[in-house]
Amino acid sequence: MKKIQLSVTVEEGNLIFKGLSKLPFEEVYELIGKLNEQANHQLRDGSGSDQKNLRDKLDNFLDQ
Numbered sequence: 001m002k003k004i005q006l007s008v009t010v011e012e013g014n015l016i017f018k019g020l021s022k023l024p025f026e027e028v029y030e031l032i033g034k035l036n037e038q039a040n041h042q043l044r045d046g047s048g049s050d051q052k053n054l055r056d057k058l059d060n061f062l063d064q
Contacts, residue, residue: 013035
């Protein structure tokens with residue numbers, strides 16, 4: 001399977017997760033998990049409030 005790499009701002013990432021949250025969870029949970037893992041990996045070393053905000057939103061969404 002071919003892969004693509006996307007680059008988005010934290011705000012755009014938040015919008016993607018907001019949009020995915022509107023879909024049935026059973027259809028998007030694997031994609032959400034994959035995006036969450038990649039975002040956390042990239043933001044792990046960051047300490048900015050935007051980065052923490054995205055991580056918190058991702059964690060809250062996955063806890064639903």
